[in-house]
Amino acid sequence: LNPTWSAEAHGLAPDGDVFLTEEEVQSFQVPSCSRCGGPLKPDVVFFGDTVKPDKVDFVHKRVNEADSLLVVGSSLQVYSGYRFILTAREKKLPIAILNIGPTRSDDLASLKLDSRCGELLPLIDPR
Numbered sequence: 790l791n792p793t794w795s796a797e798a799h800g801l802a803p804d805g806d807v808f809l810t811e812e813e814v815q816s817f818q819v820p821s822c823s824r825c826g827g828p829l830k831p832d833v834v835f836f837g838d839t840v841k842p843d844k845v846d847f848v849h850k851r852v853n854e855a856d857s858l859l860v861v862g863s864s865l866q867v868y869s870g871y872r873f874i875l876t877a878r879e880k881k882l883p884i885a886i887l888n889i890g891p892t893r894s895d896d897l898a899s900l901k902l903d904s905r906c907g908e909l910l911p912l913i914d915p916r
Contacts (some may be wrong), residue, residue: 790818790819790820791817791818794817794818796809796810796813796817804834833871836867840869845869845872848873849873849876850898852876852877852880852882853876853880855877855882856882856899857877857882857883857884857885858873858874858877858881858882858883858884858885859885859886859887860884860885860886860887860888860892860894860898861887861888861906861907861910862872862888863888863903864888864890864891864892864893865886865892865893865894866892866893868913871893871894874893874894875898878897883899883900884898884899884900885898885899885900885901885902886898886900886902887899887900887904887906887910888902888903888906889903889904889910890903891904900903
């Protein structure tokens with residue numbers, strides 16, 4: 790739908806929202822449902838959404854199996870993400886955080902990188 794759409798964020802809000810120009814917002818085509826015509830929502834959890842219990846259980850299991858935890862692009866201000874930091878801390882796992890600006894868990898991190906995810910992640914794994 791938007792193969793050539795490219796927008797540069799003109800600022801970043803505390804909740805992670807970005808500021809786009811009105812022209813950028815208006816030029817974006819939102820995909821719609823082929824059955825009802827309503828807007829399609831991607832399979833992500835937006836700020837303020839409830840996380841499904843099966844997803845929470847899945848992530849808790851993965852954290853309990855892990856030997857470390859990497860957080861990418863989250864301020865961890867809401868409990869839905871922060872709870873996994875608490876689980877990792879209980880297990881005494883090393884925690885690394887990659888985010889622009891401070892997070893709720895900076896004091897719990899073994900490593901905190903203040904950088905854009907898209908700039909740093911390719912350096913970690915250039916696939």
